[in-house]
Amino acid sequence: MAQKDYSQLAQAIVAGVGGKENIDSLIHCITRLRFYLKDESKAKTEEIKALDGVINVQKASGQYQVVIGNQVTAVYDAVIAEIGTEFADEDETRPSRGGNNPPTTTHQQHLTPWGRVKEAFNQLIGVITGAMSPIVGILAAGGILKGVLAMLTMPQLGALLSAKSEAYIVLSAMGDSVFYFLPMLVGFTAAKKLKGDPVLTAVIGGVLVHPSLVALNGKSLLEIGSLNFPMVNYTYSIFPMILAAWLVAKLTKWVKSWLPGYLQIIFTPLIVIAVVSAITLYITGPAIIWLSNGLAFGIQFLLLKSGWLSGLLIGGLYQVLVIFGLHWGILPIIANDVAATGHSYLNAILSTTMVAQGAAVLAVAIKTRKTALKELSFAGAISAFCGVTEPAIYGVNLKFRRVFIAGLLGSAAGGFVSGLFHGNMFGFAGSWIGFASFLDPKHPADLSNLWIFIASSAVATIVPFIVTLVWGYNDQMTAGEAMAKPQKPGTAK
Known part of the structure; x- marks a missing residue:
């Protein structure tokens, strides 16, 4: 079946958010187009809500969110085709139009302390959204496959598949790969959101899950007096790579500011990989994993007790x-x-x-x-x-x-x-x-x-x-923003 043409819907959405010139960048999750707009007051929210193909509009996390539903990827592609591929990449979007990365200095000067906290929280949620939304469907698919494999090895079903068989090993690799290499995936997507180098950041993730280092889990990587720097398991982890992605973005920019151009192609990645990998492996990684484990076991304790x-x-x-x-x-x-x-x-x-x-x-x-x-x-x-x-x-x-x-x-x-x-x-x-x-x-x-x-x-x-x-619900109710109330008899639409 041929895919539906969403070009007209895309044009209407772009016009509704204030035109191409009002858009900073655009990402999407499973059901929503998530716009970063220059001025949200220019968006015509009610007109966008009324479009055939738009479910609703929400404003949250510093984003102007147009809820599309299951066809969001196709609509996103149509919108990007309308406004240009550079709007899908925050590294290129604002510089190409002479814009500034929000919030601007003037904007920050007018923020109250509580406003700064909310701004920082919105940016954190934005990074999490940008890092996780492209891979959440893959995580779900991998989880389902792992569960199906568990079913196939159940004695109650006659153990249809042996856990030692080649077929099981292959299928297990398919289901497990997204979790095992999650730091690489999160590094790549978080770097795009943080305006860093996605490939370079993914390499840092590769360092964390390299088989030779995974084999050292629990052992000491370095001892200085009474200080012990242990190797921890980073498979399935998210938070260490989000911080590593931030470090890569900052360090890359700093290195390029003083390193001669003819040396950057080799020595920039060399310096960044060495420094960020060392910081993550020896300092931030173990600390974040320790805090993350504490958070996980704390939540588990509270849920079990309550x-x-x-x-x-x-x-x-x-x-x-x-x-x-x-x-x-x-x-x-x-x-x-x-x-x-x-x-x-x-x-x-x-x-x-x-x-x-x-x-x-x-x-x-x-x-x-x-x-x-x-x-x-x-x-x-x-x-x-x-x-x-x-x-x-x-x-x-x-x-x-x-x-x-x-x-x-x-x-x-x-x-x-x-x-x-x-x-x-x-x-x-x-x-x-x-x-x-x-x-x-x-x-x-x-x-x-x-x-x-x-x-x-x-x-x-x-x-x-x-x-x-x-x-x-009954058919005499009127759909609207407030609580649905019954209409008078004979007025149902």
Whole structure:
């Protein structure tokens, strides 16, 4: 089937955000175009929201976010074709137009201390988004493959595949590669966001996961008196590489400021690789991994101790973060959990929130007689059950606020069950499609977490589905920004 032409939508979006001259740069995540605009006041938000193909518009993390849904990659490509490929690369965008990297000096002078904190937080979230959004789908795919492999080796299914077979080894490499080489991937994507050298930064990531160094895990790399500099395991890690990417960007710029041009092609990477690798291996890397492990075990301790209460609260509130695009700040925490412990109680709770929003919009799809709404709702349900809730939330649930509330009630109930029984997750892919992530690859015969997943997801499906059918939606409701209210009889559209 030929791909739909999104050129007209792209033109309308570009015009709506204030034209090419108002755009600093553009990135995208799974469902959103994330614009960095010179002046957000020039954007015509209501006109953009009204476009066929746009689900909603949000402003968060210093970004102007246009929610597209599952076709975001195609729309992104069309927008880049409209404005120019240089806008996809922040290294080239602002200098090519004589712009300044935000925030400008004048802007900083007018910021209050609290404003500076918010500015720094927005920039941090922006870096995390830019680093993680290109690879989150690959992480989910790798997690699903690892879970499927665990199923194939289950004694209950007759151990269809031996863990020592060549086929298993090949498939395991496919599922594991994204996690093993995650520092290289994060280094590359973070460098693009931080206006550094992506390839050079990826090399630093390669140093951290080089087999000869991985083999030294736990051993001392250097001892100076009583000081010990240990080698730690960087596979699955994120935070050390984000800092390393920042160091590469700063050091590269500094080296080029004094090194003669005819020496830069060889000696710039030589100096940067040597210095940043040493700093990361001996100082920042072990320190960040130590703090990251503390964070992971601290979260694990709190979730285990609070049990049902944490499940209830986190399950009930998480999808509110999705509305504002702030859920990207949670992803590195989940990745850190898996890196430090091999599993994530937090992600098991978050999985139920995707199921619940999908179940709520599925109830709308079944109940409504409006053809267009039925099609949109079914599409949103399928997307949510595959782990992406934005099409359901922005397309239907928030327009009929009771539907969104029904989803929150369902995810709170599902999170309650998951927290009560300490549901655990060993991958990234959530919702119903992520069932394989609840199988422990190291203990495939243990089905306890799979049963907890089924129970919590069933609750997260049934509760919002019934609440939406009974209270959350009927065809006499009017979609809008406020709580959907029944119309007078005979006025349904």
